[in-house]
Amino acid sequence: MSRRKIMNSLVFLLLAIFSVVTLFPIIWTAITSLKTDVQMFAIPPDLLPHPATLSHYKEVITGNFPAYIRNSILVTFFSCAISLALGIPAAYGFAKYGTEKTKPVFAAVTAVRMVPPVAMVIPFFLIIRNIHLSDTLLGLIITYIPFELTLIIWMLKNFFGQIPREVEEAAELDGLSAWGILLKVVLPMSRSSVGVAGLMAFLFSWNEFMFALSLTSTKSAQTLTVGIAGYVTSFQTFWGSMSATGILFMIPAFILTFIFQKDLVKGLTAGAVKG
Amino acid sequence: MSGKTGSISIREKKRRRAGYSLIAPACLVLLVIFFVPLLYAFAISISDSDAVINNSFRFVGLKNYFSVMTNSKFLAALGHTCFFVITTITLEFIIGFVVALLLYREVAGSRVFRLIFAVPLMVAPVVSGLQWRWLFADQYGIINALLDKLGLAAPLWFTQVSTSWVAIIVANLWLATPFVILVLLAGLGGLSEELNEAAAIDGANRIQTFFHIILPQLKPTILIILVIRLTDAFRIYDLVYILTGGGPGGGTEVLSTFIYKRIFSDWKFGQGSAAAFLVMLIICALSFLCNKWMSEEE
Numbered sequence: 001m002s003r004r005k006i007m008n009s010l011v012f013l014l015l016a017i018f019s020v021v022t023l024f025p026i027i028w029t030a031i032t033s034l035k036t037d038v039q040m041f042a043i044p045p046d047l048l049p050h051p052a053t054l055s056h057y058k059e060v061i062t063g064n065f066p067a068y069i070r071n072s073i074l075v076t077f078f079s080c081a082i083s084l085a086l087g088i089p090a091a092y093g094f095a096k097y098g099t100e101k102t103k104p105v106f107a108a109v110t111a112v113r114m115v116p117p118v119a120m121v122i123p124f125f126l127i128i129r130n131i132h133l134s135d136t137l138l139g140l141i142i143t144y145i146p147f148e149l150t151l152i153i154w155m156l157k158n159f160f161g162q163i164p165r166e167v168e169e170a171a172e173l174d175g176l177s178a179w180g181i182l183l184k185v186v187l188p189m190s191r192s193s194v195g196v197a198g199l200m201a202f203l204f205s206w207n208e209f210m211f212a213l214s215l216t217s218t219k220s221a222q223t224l225t226v227g228i229a230g231y232v233t234s235f236q237t238f239w240g241s242m243s244a245t246g247i248l249f250m251i252p253a254f255i256l257t258f259i260f261q262k263d264l265v266k267g268l269t270a271g272a273v274k275g
Numbered sequence: 276m277s278g279k280t281g282s283i284s285i286r287e288k289k290r291r292r293a294g295y296s297l298i299a300p301a302c303l304v305l306l307v308i309f310f311v312p313l314l315y316a317f318a319i320s321i322s323d324s325d326a327v328i329n330n331s332f333r334f335v336g337l338k339n340y341f342s343v344m345t346n347s348k349f350l351a352a353l354g355h356t357c358f359f360v361i362t363t364i365t366l367e368f369i370i371g372f373v374v375a376l377l378l379y380r381e382v383a384g385s386r387v388f389r390l391i392f393a394v395p396l397m398v399a400p401v402v403s404g405l406q407w408r409w410l411f412a413d414q415y416g417i418i419n420a421l422l423d424k425l426g427l428a429a430p431l432w433f434t435q436v437s438t439s440w441v442a443i444i445v446a447n448l449w450l451a452t453p454f455v456i457l458v459l460l461a462g463l464g465g466l467s468e469e470l471n472e473a474a475a476i477d478g479a480n481r482i483q484t485f486f487h488i489i490l491p492q493l494k495p496t497i498l499i500i501l502v503i504r505l506t507d508a509f510r511i512y513d514l515v516y517i518l519t520g521g522g523p524g525g526g527t528e529v530l531s532t533f534i535y536k537r538i539f540s541d542w543k544f545g546q547g548s549a550a551a552f553l554v555m556l557i558i559c560a561l562s563f564l565c566n567k568w569m570s571e572e573e
Contacts, residue, residue, distance in 0.1 A: 119548070206399070268457065
């Protein structure tokens with residue numbers, strides 16, 4: 001009995017240490033964001049900011065940050081909304097109305113994941129330039145849609161596939177069409193899965209960097225990832241502004257994770273699990 | 276009789292049409308904004324780079340592929356990427372297993388711990404890279420301050436290739452291990468208790484139980500993680516860009532940063548595209564092997 005207790009305390013202690021290691025970079029960023037410039041470069045570093053200052057947040061908010069976050073929000077919102085609107089019916093179609101002919105199509109959809117983003121940077125860069133969408137939000141939205149769309153189709157196909165056939169048969173007898181069943185019966189019972197699929201799409205566009213870097217050049221379309229990377233120049237690094245921006249950057253992702261924590265693992269492994 | 280089969284086929288036709296109407300919009304969009312550009316990328320890889328910049332095409336066959344494959348920088352980047360992928364995935368699995376098995380014991384606060392370990396999954400690689408760059412900073416960095424306190428020599432992390440790799444791998448472990456932990460934990464949750472108990476009765480110790488009972492049962496889970504992490508690790512870009520930019524002296528150049536530079540620094544679109552297709556080939560081959568292994572299991 002007591003041996004078990006000792007073991008459990010040991011496990012708790014180890015987990016606590018891992019938690020500290022996990023949270024420390026974020027906590028340190030938060031501390032840095034509250035330090036004055038003088039204090040930031042103290043050797044050895046001070047553990048706590050004294051006096052704490054919000055000046056970096058003020059700098060950031062009165063600087064380019066509002067433009068970056070506006071761009072990030074718009075790109076993320078529209079790319080996710082369009083991808084969900086296209087991806088939910090497609091996933092349902094593949095799951096429940098699949099035929100021998102749709103199989104290779106689905107294989108092609110899943111193959112998108114094998115393509116490294118850097119392979120698409122070249123064609124996207126040239127095409128976006130030629131249709132005069134360089135440095136626009138629309139250009140980024142178009143670029144993100146295929147990646148989010150395939151992620152959503154992949155995840156939701158597995159989920160929809162698990163819905164018992166009887167549910168749809170009953171609805172069919174009520175005279176509902178395939179679209180009617182999807183909208184009135186299947187969607188209301190799949191809120192959490194659709195939520196997780198949406199979260200994955202959100203994370204992709206919110207955190208995406210390579211395309212944003214190559215397809216935008218001014219703050220009229222640059223997103224937060226490009227903006228925050230700009231605080232690191234070859235001459236100087238603005239750690240205060242970077243930390244304040246980083247903290248503001250992470251808040252929306254944390255809130256969404258907290259909401260969807262239960263279904264997160266399902267979302268993370270979707271697609272790899274054969275449905 | 277014939278009337279009945281007729282009505283079935285009409286119903287079947289209706290079903291099919293319904294299915295196509297659900298699938299078609301997404302497929303059309305994917306065709307136009309993914310597969311056509313992908314085809315274009317392939318065309319670029321067999322064309323002269325200068326022609327591409329001027330929006331034309333000049334067929335050069337596999338010349339770009341040959342020049343990439345004989346390019347020492349590409350081969351170095353390939354070697355670095357393989358080194359990175361093998362090192363990080365091995366460490367991710369070791370740490371992942373330790374933490375997942377600890378969490379599996381369901382001690383007080385397990386739920387909170389699980390939530391904490393999920394946090395890095397949400398952080399953008401760019402932001403994480405910047406955080407770790409600050410943590411690894413030379414003089415005012417907290418890591419070096421700690422090493423100093425412990426009486427250890429604090430290196431200038433980003434001036435040497437070996438220590439630069441340490442920084443990249445540590446930052447990547449922080450970002451990616453939570454995924455491995457959470458998925459392994461989900462896999463552990465699905466194991467049969469009876470087998471573990473039977474092993475305990477047979478007098479197997481913990482280590483024997485882990486290797487002979489738990490590990491074989493977790494094979495499908497491990498393969499899922501492997502497929503996802505391999506494809507992700509192979510395309511690493513953001514972290515390397517932020518932490519080292521491929522330096523010092525090209526010592527941490529990976530495939531994605533190499534290709535990106537070919538494109539946007541040297542304007543060698545043809546070679547960049549050819550290199551990207553080679554990378555794609557490698558990723559496809561690895562995923563194929565994993566999938567084959569997986570279906571053999573089933």
